[in-house]
């Protein structure tokens with residue numbers, strides 16, 4: 001553990017594919033720069049809808065084999081992003097996809113939505129104390145768009161930030177660690193409105209795109225007024241890696257750059273600049289940050305390099 005890279009980024013997501021859609025360019029960029037990028041995915045995405053007809057048998061109401069299949073898709077996506085540290089919260093299959101809000105799967109034993117938040121957070125505390133990230137990325141309190149697993153990932157992620165920093169909490173899980181900065185995934189309204197305008201123009205040209213209809217701004221998670229966004233990561237150089245990672249999730253996503261569709265077949269823009277709201281930790285001045293690690297003091301970098309506290 002004493003040879004951890006200086007910069008360490010932890011992302012907490014609900015299902016395989018969320019990381020590539022939301023943060024694929026960011027993850028690829030920091031991995032390429034030598035930062036330690038750790039992904040914790042809370043469920044296997046067992047309740048997802050399957051796009052390719054030849055894989056329809058994996059669905060939960062048929063073979064119920066989508067979870068293990070998506071473990072493989074996620075591994076392929078991580079190869080595309082150059083990320084080597086990806087884990088499932090509590091181990092693969094510990095928590096099951098809860099399905100959309102209001103369905104009976106929400107209350108199924110083992111469903112992530114019905115998990116005890118502190119118990120689930122303890123699994124994440126172990127990862128935080130091992131990897132010692134300066135930065136954590138997750139969703140806003142509504143999970144970006146109200147999916148139970150995304151809301152729960154937010155709760156578990158934020159709870160783990162506090163518990164990991166508390167020396168009195170589960171010392172058996174490692175020495176306490178304070179995360180400097182916490183971000184929520186965001187999309188500025190002006191960017192998404194412009195993106196959909198471009199998409200609708202492209203859809204109007206016959207044969208240009210393999211998709212027929214556009215989604216709506218309200219279908220996109222995490223959209224906020226522009227001033228709420230504190231940070232943007234220019235992932236232009238990692239556009240191909242992000243698209244390839246999204247394609248690796250073939251049961252869930254179809255990509256035709258710079259657009260993609262989910263199982264609802266409604267096209268939306270694929271962004272290679274990714275946006276964030278800083279919710280914990282300080283920021284200098286009023287302009288947008290261009291680096292998630294901006295302003296972090298040398299202290300938390302040096303601490304691990306010198307082995308202090310390990």
Ligand SMILES: [Zn+2]
Pocket residue numbers: 014015018147150
């Ligand atoms: Zn999801």
